[in-house]
Amino acid sequence: MIRNTKMLYFPMYNDKYGKLVPVEANGNVPFDVKRVYYIYEVMDGMRRGFHSHRDLQQALICIHGSVKILVKTPFEEDVVCLNNPQEALWIGPMVWREMYDFENDGVLLVLASEHYTEDDYIRDYQSYEQEAKVFFNVKEKRTYK
Amino acid sequence: MIRNTKMLYFPMYNDKYGKLVPVEANGNVPFDVKRVYYIYEVMDGMRRGFHSHRDLQQALICIHGSVKILVKTPFEEDVVCLNNPQEALWIGPMVWREMYDFENDGVLLVLASEHYTEDDYIRDYQSYEQEAKVFFNVKEKRTYK
Numbered sequence: 588m589i590r591n592t593k594m595l596y597f598p599m600y601n602d603k604y605g606k607l608v609p610v611e612a613n614g615n616v617p618f619d620v621k622r623v624y625y626i627y628e629v630m631d632g633m634r635r636g637f638h639s640h641r642d643l644q645q646a647l648i649c650i651h652g653s654v655k656i657l658v659k660t661p662f663e664e665d666v667v668c669l670n671n672p673q674e675a676l677w678i679g680p681m682v683w684r685e686m687y688d689f690e691n692d693g694v695l696l697v698l699a700s701e702h703y704t705e706d707d708y709i710r711d712y713q714s715y716e717q718e719a720k721v722f723f724n725v726k727e728k729r730t731y732k
Numbered sequence: 733m734i735r736n737t738k739m740l741y742f743p744m745y746n747d748k749y750g751k752l753v754p755v756e757a758n759g760n761v762p763f764d765v766k767r768v769y770y771i772y773e774v775m776d777g778m779r780r781g782f783h784s785h786r787d788l789q790q791a792l793i794c795i796h797g798s799v800k801i802l803v804k805t806p807f808e809e810d811v812v813c814l815n816n817p818q819e820a821l822w823i824g825p826m827v828w829r830e831m832y833d834f835e836n837d838g839v840l841l842v843l844a845s846e847h848y849t850e851d852d853y854i855r856d857y858q859s860y861e862q863e864a865k866v867f868f869n870v871k872e873k874r875t876y877k
Contacts (some may be wrong), residue, residue, distance in 0.1 A: 605774030620765045629750030651796040
């Protein structure tokens with residue numbers, strides 16, 4: 588995994604009544620959940636995201652179908668395929684992300700540590716790269732790994 | 733709608749990149765989100781829930797397929813069919829609930845105002861009925877409607 592990303596694993600209660608996966612804020616996700624959103628009905632060939640956050644932490648969970656997530660810093664990149672509701676991709680600050688290949692009616696649930704703030708987004712890759720180089724080199728201790 | 737239940741409606745951002753529904757804790761859901769869980773792969777004919785909570789508030793959102801929710805007090809009952817990710821069924825304290833007819837690969841996302849506490853559950857209908865009669869008659873002002 589690249590810096591400021593990791594996988595989280597959740598328990599599942601599975602019986603004849605179906606499956607239930609519990610996620611506790613400040614428990615098996617390591618932050619307050621102030622915002623939740625879900626992305627669905629993403630057509631074949633569509634790719635979305637294309638931004639980084641300055642401070643936000645998120646947990647990305649694919650709760651139906653599958654989806655691929657490209658995570659990237661100026662120094663490295665990784666593709667994570669999410670297709671298991673018991674797994675989340677945690678993304679910390681200053682990681683570029685793109686989401687694509689939503690398959691089998693893919694639904695991506697995102698839990699976020701803060702309310703929506705446009706100031707927290709970096710949407711231009713060149714600007715991101717410059718800011719991330721400073722962030723990771725100068726403020727290495729702010730990484731969460 | 734019966735007492736201590738209501739529908740919540742969320743915005744949706746819909747463009748060529750897909751659909752996104754944002755839910756803000758203490759915003760368009762009226763509580764801190766301390767716990768999130770999701771229920772899926774519920775077989776035909778299975779019915780689950782069969783409990784009430786003493787204090788918990790929840791928002792139930794069907795983010796894939798459809799599901800029916802029976803909500804019930806000692807005085808009234810209602811069936812809500814959830815099949816739209818922009819809608820949530822808010823359930824306040826002391827409402828009995830049963831979930832069934834998970835169709836088209838139904839996935840039910842539940843946002844909860846508190847962490848899991850077994851003491852908050854009432855799992856026996858007779859006990860629920862007794863406690864709810866006291867709750868609603870004597871402490872009517874604790875209802876959230």
